[in-house]
Amino acid sequence: MTRVAHISDLHFGRTDLELLDPLIEAVNGAKPDLVAVTGDFTQRARRSQYEQSRAFLERLNAPWLAVPGNHDVSLDNLFLRFFRPYGRYREHITREMFPVHHADGLVAVGLNTVDRFRWQRGKVRWRQMRQACKIFSETDPDTICMVLAHHPFEQDDDVKKSLMRDADKAIERFSECGAHLVLSGHLHRWRAEPFLSRKNGRKVLQIHVGTGLSTRLRGQENDFAILDLEGSEARVTRMVARDRRFASAGTRLFRFGETGWREDGKEDRGEGDGQRATG
Template sequence: MTRIVHISDLHFGRTDVELLDPLVDAVNATQADLVAVTGDFTQRARNSQYRDARAFLDRFEAPWLAVPGNHDISLDNLWLRLMRPFRRYRDHICNDLFPVHRGDGFVAVGLNTVDQYRWQRGRIRWRQMRNACKIFSDSDEAIRVVLAHHPFEQDQDVKKSLMPKAEKAIEQLAECGAHLLLSGHLHRWRAEPFLSRKHGAQVLQIHVGTGLSTRLRGQENDFAVLDLDADEAKVTRMVARGEQFVPAGSRSFQFGEDGWRDRQDARSLGTGRGL
């Protein structure tokens, strides 16, 4: 059994400080094999915000893997955003914009979807996609996980633009054997298979909201605990209630010839699709 904790959109500079310790405690209590962080560490990509984000990461007992979000490049310093967009992220969080983590029975790969020219929307970097597929194709690990800040699919009521060619990217990831895609950006929860035209429900999307930000957009602060076997995934949503994170329901998926299928009805959580 592999356990991955998925958190996103911490937004240091716009955090609920009363949730800092509870989130660290809740993540460490899971005894995860990996903490996956899908971007937006900061609100305005300032050095002080990055220092706070790194101090937060350093409190995790499990190894972590991270990708940047659009808030992690400067919005108000145009020269920095266009010429050296990831300098501060590299200095404070991770120098590698295509990080890879291999664990016991799983491999996780991070994709950088941030577009410094279109600050909000995001983009696919096809060289990274090809490299991820090569890793998956050459891998003996049973579970293959992708991290990205921007979602590759979103509900119709979302006003933000979806990344160009996101559907094509899902087809490619499905074809090369990716099992899960973890993302953030929208500050809303979603857990369900992508429905690819060619490959059915090959890839399971886990989309968490914000772990710490006060910009809640109608949903609670949350994160996900993923319990994974080669052919099964149990997704538990952890939400902030008062000054602690508590389970708010789980959903199990089985992987078979047609890809991922729901194994049980989720508890009614009152927010969005999926869990």
């Protein structure tokens, strides 16, 4: 079995500091094989916020894989935003803008979906998509292929933020080239289900977590996910912050078959699991 902890949108600079130690303890306590961080380490891409982000990463016991979010590119410093958008991210987090993680039974790739010209919306980088698909096509068929991206490739109708252009085409391409899961953040809300936009062929499973630490909530609690992957099964547990600690809000079981992923009953659907924000 491979265990992945998925966290996102830490937003150092606007965090609930009382949740910092509980989040680290919960992630380390889960003993994951990999921690996947899908962007927005900082609130305004300032050095002090990046230093806090790096200190957080250094407290993780497991290896981690990360991608930037739109908040990791400066909004108010236009010189940095347009001419050195990833300078501080590369300095403090990682120089890899297309990170790849190989392990027994798992290959994970990280995509940079940040668009410095459209600060919030994000974009699909087709060159990275082709690189990811090449890796997946050369991977053993029994290996789980996972994608990390900050911006979602599908979202609920009530979300006011604009979806990335060509996001539906990107999911079609990922389905065709062998991707199994896509992990994302950005919206500060929870979603775990196969992509609805995949009408034909193999359905890809999306795991979309909210914010691990930020006070900028969207009608839901701070949370992260624990994914237990084994063979054709994926158990997805939502870990929610309540009473200053992170605890399970329920686990959902998905199975992979000829048409992709489908939910197989409800394993311990805890309070709050699967709920969607309306604001």
